[in-house]
Amino acid sequence: MVLDAKVVAFAGGVGGAKLVYGLSKSLSPEHFTIIGNVADDLDLFGLHISPDLDTVMYTLAGLANPAAGWGITDETWQTVEMLRHYGEEVWFNLGDRDFATHILRTQWLKQGHSLTTVTARLLERLGVHCTLLPVTDDPLRTMVDTQEYGTLPFQEYFVRYQWQPTALNVWFYGMVEAQATTKVVTAIREADVIVFCPSNPVLSIAPLLAVPGVREALVERHGVCVAVSPFVGGKALKGPAEKLMRELKLDISATGLIDYYEGLLDGLVIDKLDQEQAVGSKIPILVTETVMKSEDDKVRLAEEVLRWVGSRKS
Amino acid sequence: MVLDAKVVAFAGGVGGAKLVYGLSKSLSPEHFTIIGNVADDLDLFGLHISPDLDTVMYTLAGLANPAAGWGITDETWQTVEMLRHYGEEVWFNLGDRDFATHILRTQWLKQGHSLTTVTARLLERLGVHCTLLPVTDDPLRTMVDTQEYGTLPFQEYFVRYQWQPTALNVWFYGMVEAQATTKVVTAIREADVIVFCPSNPVLSIAPLLAVPGVREALVERHGVCVAVSPFVGGKALKGPAEKLMRELKLDISATGLIDYYEGLLDGLVIDKLDQEQAVGSKIPILVTETVMKSEDDKVRLAEEVLRWVGSRKS
Numbered sequence: 076m077v078l079d080a081k082v083v084a085f086a087g088g089v090g091g092a093k094l095v096y097g098l099s100k101s102l103s104p105e106h107f108t109i110i111g112n113v114a115d116d117l118d119l120f121g122l123h124i125s126p127d128l129d130t131v132m133y134t135l136a137g138l139a140n141p142a143a144g145w146g147i148t149d150e151t152w153q154t155v156e157m158l159r160h161y162g163e164e165v166w167f168n169l170g171d172r173d174f175a176t177h178i179l180r181t182q183w184l185k186q187g188h189s190l191t192t193v194t195a196r197l198l199e200r201l202g203v204h205c206t207l208l209p210v211t212d213d214p215l216r217t218m219v220d221t222q223e224y225g226t227l228p229f230q231e232y233f234v235r236y237q238w239q240p241t242a243l244n245v246w247f248y249g250m251v252e253a254q255a256t257t258k259v260v261t262a263i264r265e266a267d268v269i270v271f272c273p274s275n276p277v278l279s280i281a282p283l284l285a286v287p288g289v290r291e292a293l294v295e296r297h298g299v300c301v302a303v304s305p306f307v308g309g310k311a312l313k314g315p316a317e318k319l320m321r322e323l324k325l326d327i328s329a330t331g332l333i334d335y336y337e338g339l340l341d342g343l344v345i346d347k348l349d350q351e352q353a354v355g356s357k358i359p360i361l362v363t364e365t366v367m368k369s370e371d372d373k374v375r376l377a378e379e380v381l382r383w384v385g386s387r388k389s
Numbered sequence: 390m391v392l393d394a395k396v397v398a399f400a401g402g403v404g405g406a407k408l409v410y411g412l413s414k415s416l417s418p419e420h421f422t423i424i425g426n427v428a429d430d431l432d433l434f435g436l437h438i439s440p441d442l443d444t445v446m447y448t449l450a451g452l453a454n455p456a457a458g459w460g461i462t463d464e465t466w467q468t469v470e471m472l473r474h475y476g477e478e479v480w481f482n483l484g485d486r487d488f489a490t491h492i493l494r495t496q497w498l499k500q501g502h503s504l505t506t507v508t509a510r511l512l513e514r515l516g517v518h519c520t521l522l523p524v525t526d527d528p529l530r531t532m533v534d535t536q537e538y539g540t541l542p543f544q545e546y547f548v549r550y551q552w553q554p555t556a557l558n559v560w561f562y563g564m565v566e567a568q569a570t571t572k573v574v575t576a577i578r579e580a581d582v583i584v585f586c587p588s589n590p591v592l593s594i595a596p597l598l599a600v601p602g603v604r605e606a607l608v609e610r611h612g613v614c615v616a617v618s619p620f621v622g623g624k625a626l627k628g629p630a631e632k633l634m635r636e637l638k639l640d641i642s643a644t645g646l647i648d649y650y651e652g653l654l655d656g657l658v659i660d661k662l663d664q665e666q667a668v669g670s671k672i673p674i675l676v677t678e679t680v681m682k683s684e685d686d687k688v689r690l691a692e693e694v695l696r697w698v699g700s701r702k703s
Contacts, residue, residue: 120492120493120496121492121495121496121499122492147471150467151465151467151485153464153465153467153484153485153486154468154485154486154488154489154492155489156486157461157485157486157487157488157489157490158489158492158493160486160489160515161489161490161493161511161514161515162514163493170467171465171467171468171471171485171488172467172468172470172471172474173471174468174471174485174488174492175468175469175471175472175474175475176471176475178434178435178436178468178472178488179434179472179475179477181435182434182435185435197475200475200476201474201475
């Protein structure tokens, strides 16, 4: 059994949070660490917003809006309405309850606490017992070079322009100076199992791997590292992953993903609809149902992945 | 007629805003300037909150909650609920729409704009055309020395402890270093009429007079300076004015107010219920109905005060 194993999940936003939810139901919280993406963080109205961390946090706290996948359930929009009444353009979704998170985070950061400390405190206040680690406490921002608008900060590309511009390149502002936190490096080194969640490889997993210290820790790992493909039937379930990867001339097949992760993977989980891609793979592949619609789906996939990794280790 | 006169109103919160509303309906906006209290400003969750400026602003913008006298009409409280869910103690009333004001103000202040500029921008965005000037751009904070809890910042005394502690002294942190803005000094010097609104003399008008530059400008004024008493039948209509002034051994009669304002007044407006206090007054007194319940009351009192001042000037 791997349920007593130390598990580290690399997760971005909505897709990643689904598997994180499943894993959180299968693991004891003290053995479960999520490494979260901060490269799509943004500053709006002087508030520090961490959309991916919040999506994971709200999911673990049972607050997530199940329909949207992001934000808080039963949300209202009065603050944003008033900002618009003041003539402000608000192109990012900010609910009234969500504002409380951004206000507290910003206040605590201004008081000199690190994003790691602030995130731990927010989770503690919400009664979440597993660990969510921002990959770095340093500024890191995804930038998308587009054909139509030049270089766009990630949320402008993603939310304002609804990922419709043609991407020429994706890069991470601050990635040379950034450092993975000691907690992140230690978690990766000590993990028995590392799971790359079915998040967008380029926009959610790549900015984690790009932070100096992460790839090195993965290379030195003693644990097993597997990825769950975000693609089903050769397509992304939602979001820009497929469109973006095609524009960047990246192959979204199993082989393509294994190559994209440059030798880091010990195994890959793909959907039944893509089972022919398992033929002749360089690494072991688990073919299963990867679409997570219900909470049961999330738990089932998490347990299946953990069992598969456990059977391969022993 | 004084309706073309340049009028400056000294105003605090709820009581002051009522007469400000009446004056705004009687004057052309380019001739009407309100000097607002900033000594009960506070910082909560890293946001700069200016309750008195906001009460005046929301009143002029037609957004004020008519029942409470402060805050925005049809307000909701989701952000505060979520802050409480995070375990934060929230003892100050902060509505969801109100948060938009605090968020924008804080953002613009952090960008280096003065409170004067920020306030002007907020009013402009809300379509208010008269001028609201914070008395100073420097930090100024009302402090109340109390018998029970020692020295309390104003909002703790007022909101958290509901002005129940016994006041021993009221003073203004920062008043030595603070400077009235040039706009405030110019407005006072150029005014034809200066009205001290029926705000709390100790908590709303005194912190305006305490700012270096204000009293000097009033002494050098060419205009007529009148006060509207906030007392009716020897009592405050609401709030701590009466209790506080008694604790500070201040006389709340007409004579007491005239003495409290130390020779600055050319006239005083008192309520019919206190008409016997007009007898033998050192300065002219207008006795009228000063209770403002309806919008008509506010306009009527404003026009009556302006007519009275006009008749005395000519």
